[in-house]
Amino acid sequence: MDKEAGQKEAGTVTGIYHELEHWNVNMGDKTVHAKRMPGFFRTIKNYTQALYLLFFLVPYLRWNGKQAILFDIEHRQFNFFSLTVLPQDIWMLSLLLLLLAMALFAATSVASRVFCGYFCFQTAWTDWFVWLEDKIEGAPHARRKLDAAPWNLEKIRKKVIKHLLWMAIALFTGISFSIWFVDAYWYWSTLIRLELPMVGWVTLITFFFGTYIMAGLLREQVCMWMCPYARIQGVMTDSQTILPAYDYKRGEPRGKLQRKTDAEGGTAQGDCIDCYQCVQVCPTGVDIRDGQQLGCITCGLCLDACDSIMDKVAKPHGLIRYASLDELEGKPVKKMYQHPRTWVYIGIILMAFGGIVYGLTHLGSMTLNVISERQPLFVRMSDGSIQNKYEFKVLNKTGHDLFVTVTAEGGVKDQVILGAEKPLLTHHGRGTSFTIFVRAPGENIKKEVTPIGFRIQSVEDPLIAAEYKTRFNGPKP
């Protein structure tokens, strides 16, 4: 592409016609067979993708005889080592999601689609699938040849092995996902006996096909046409964001490597020798030299490829490098701390993090909710006293059943609490509800609504307690 012309016409009306001529969309009609080569970013990518080992292995971790990390949907609780989070504390999940979203945004505003390139499961699984393909079918040119070749035993053998291995990974992915939600060892034994419940089969089959189709067959098409985050992240970069970029000022005009130097009468040309290595290694099949584009997941593999060529032609590294658009255009480059958007993201991250820390340290071991009866608000008894009815809902988050006493603070003078003469049993891990009446002499009631606070307290351990403020309703005095 004529970069100079592109630059001149960018932003003008005639520019759109220029763009049209170069409009080239990867519609998936041709399989991208990317070349794999070692390099700095390849190594980083291997490490970051290896984090997914946690996804496969962590569920087998045990803690006090139970699964260490278990999102126990069936029993509506989340076990994290010795910590148990019940649905009532699930507001922290929203903060966690906020934190993760902001971390994504912050990373994107600083260094573009870091998540896409290094951490995304689509990228990682595709990478592993292609690695297998590379091992079985050979390098890209061999794979292209094999695809075009007529079916014979050799081709069938290779293809069958490849697809079977892919399916094995897909199956294992489904299993590994499932065991975050049910006990891992129970799951395996149930799976082997083919006795999974319906929801278990549906999850497994969904993940099996999801993985096999997306990582094996669709690959970069998912990033191009299915993934919303790919597009969201794309629009969160600005001219200060560093991203894999082709230094067009240095590289253009590109041309095949010449024997003669400029001084010896060769044509003047930039450092790009138009070797297409950057295109050949690209897992999404884009040409980075066309500038920042939708298809680029910023995986950095083209940097490795270009640097290896620069070594061969004895030119400095970095013709394709992590650089901001400002830097490429020769504008003054701002420091990282002059990027206000990143600070806003970091501020939100800290707030969310603080909220989670507060939540986890203030989980409490018991919660109390009191619902005062609305129909009737109060009842006049035969001796003229006024009775209110309260539904107590106690959540005992400890590991065992507890007996609690009920006391009240505030309310009406000489009131009596009925229904809690003896300590009441609360079951652990689920809600317990009981009915409590409060009866007060009619002449002592001074207002229609009197604030009253209830306190429940464990008989065994006074530190396990919970309070709730509500109201005592009476007639107009």
Place this chain on the structure above:
Amino acid sequence: MSEKHDAPGIPTTGHVWDDDLADLTNPPPKWWMLGLAASALFCVVYFIYYPSFPISSTGSFTKGIGGWTAIKEMEADKGEVDAVRGKFETRLKGLTPAAILADSELTEYVKRSGKVLFGDNCAACHGQNGIGTHDKQGLFAPILNDDDWLYGGKIEEIHASIENGRQGMMMAGKDMLSATEIDTLANAVAKGQPNATPLFAEKGCTGCHGPDGKGIQAMGSANLTDKVWRFDSSVEGIKYTISYGVNSGDPKARVAVMPNFKEAGKLSDAELKKLAVYVYKFGGGQADAPAASKAPEAGVAK
């Protein structure tokens, strides 16, 4: 017809409008045609499997080979609910209401499941949650949340009231008492001290309401000394009750009738027991032990 369109080779429908407008007859995409065929096939299978066509001559319809009916599906769903309730319901059947009350799990079950039963059978007069209903005579049916019971607030007594129904009875006093006497009596009763006037004993009120005016539970007569009123607490309202009575046959008499639910046959024994426990748990139910001092606070008219 001119073939002057920029998609040459594709036939048109043959209709031409405005000299040169024509419709191409592009076939729909293959996936679309497959979808159409599949939908048509689905219809055929559906019509064979499920009830579908009305047959007007017999007033019936095709039954379908699957044997599906909405009633069957509903019964199956009901079966699921019944299975959950079943273990409680079976235990309920063999127990007395008092025994149900003694079992906290069963009591909890009745408190949760009795709402519909109460709403269907009792709330029309006693109000949702037993808050009572009012009409022009004042309180139409008693409040069930308080601790004042005409016929007793122990669990067996509540059960008996629901099973057999109740009918209040008070003579109309307008022909036996003078206007002044009615006025004196009404004022004394309104203050909660019926014995403040000798008329209370002289005119035979004590016959039903007891010598102390606290009512006699066996007769369902009202306690005239407490703070809970059966019909109306105003002096005018009390005068009205004394004048025309309750269910006295006088056309202006107050009405206090609760039907016999056992005889009506609408409710099963278990349901009657559940209702007794449900009502007891409104907050006014009386335990057996200290009943002697508090129980007889009753009365139809006061």
